[in-house]
Amino acid sequence: MKKHIYALLLAATQIIFAQEENKWSGARPDGHAPISVMGDHTHGKGEVMFSYRYMYMNMDELNRGSENVPFSNALRPNDIYMVTPTSMPMNMHMLGAMYAPSDKITLVGMVNYLSSEMDHVTAMGGSFTTQSSGFGDTKVSALYKFFNKNTQQLHAQVGLSIPTGSIDEEDVTPASSPNEVILPYPMQIGSGTWDAELALTYLKQWGTLSFGSQARTTLRTGKNDNNYRLGNKYSINNWVAVKALDWLSFSGRIELGAIDKIEGINPVLNPMMVITADTANSGMTYANAGLGFNLYAFKGNLKDLRLGFEAALPVFQNMNGVQLRTKETLTLGLQYAL
Incomplete structure (x- = not known):
């Protein structure tokens, strides 16, 4: 009788371990997506994770539609504008829990701090720079795990973007000196609207390989206090990662996306002064590609600490009107689970 009981206990133990082994595992370097992807993973009951990300994005040169054009193409007498931007580097610091x-x-919260500069040239040959910085919109969301079995996981994200970022950033321009005037749409810190953020993420693992796919959208609601709302965002991210070592993985990512035009007009802005004040020059479709790596401490005093890095470049950009081209985007992040 005892032999039968031991046999049953052994069989049950093997089944339990087999089920655990057949789950998607976060305890490997490719257990998280490339660091630029948000809401990519969930946690077990009682687990906590803190994260910090730094992102640098550079915009330079002009596109009219999908064609690169010289700055003079956007200025009088070739077009209606008196001023065009020439570059816009942006830095973002993100703290998440x-x-x-x-x-x-899994519950998620994130705050961020942004700083941007925009260099300009005028139709008269002058140049100037404007700056803005501050805390952006606050993000809160919940991730719901539908299943985790057969080394696959599917989860959804339902979130809210709270308009804590400023939409009244000002700076001095040659036409306004010595007074400050409100800056155009791309130089504002927040959206000014309560926005829904939705995502669906699928994950799959093999022995040394993993795959992920995420569909994400940001849906704007109403109009802000300056009588406009930013365009809705839609994107699909797909990535593949290779576990090179127990503590190192390399990843490749491709993103396809679209951003709608700005709706409404800030009555304070003159759309004929600078291209960034004209809402006709907003919205685009695009494709980006990124390469990165994840480092994962799987044991020792730093167990469950992660470092991720990714460099991304545009593959394709088709803009409404004339806009600055997005160039390189660099993302570096730390994640620590308790």
Whole structure:
């Protein structure tokens, strides 16, 4: 009789371990997506994770539609504008926290701080720079895990973007000196609207290989206090990662996306002064490609600490009107789970 009981206990133990081994595992370097992807993973009940990300994005040169054009193409007498931007580097610092009250639900919160500069040239041959900085919109969301089995996971994200970022940033321009005037749409810190953020993420792992796919959208609601709303965003991210070592993985990512035009007009802005004040020059479709790596401490005093890095470049950009081209985007981040 005892032999039968031992046999049953051994069989049950093997089944439990087999089920655990057949789950998507976060305890490997490719257990998280490339660091630029948000909401890519969930946590088990009671787990907490803190994260910091730094992102640098550079915009330079002009596109009219999908064609690169010289700055003179956007200025009088070739076009209606008196001023065009020539470059816009942006820095973003993001602090995030995740907590799982259950195995099915993970709660997420994120705050960010942005700083931007925009260089300009005028139709008269002059040049100047404007700057803006401050805390952006606050993000809160919940991730719901539908399943995790057969080394596959599917989860959804439902979130809210809270308009804590400024939409009244000002600086001095040659036409306004010595007074400050409100800056155009790309130089504002926040959206000014309460926005829904939705995503669906699928994950799959093999022995040394993993795959992920995420569809994401940001849906703007109403109009802000300056009588406009930013365009809705839509994107699909797909990535593949290779586990080179227990503590190192390399990833490749491709993103396809679209951004709608700005709706409404800030009545304070003159759309004929600078191209960034004209809402006709907003919205685009694009494709980006990124390469990166993840470092993962799987044991020792730093266990469950991660470092991720990714460099991304545009593959394709088709803009409404004339806009600055997006160039390189660099993302570096730390994640620590408790």
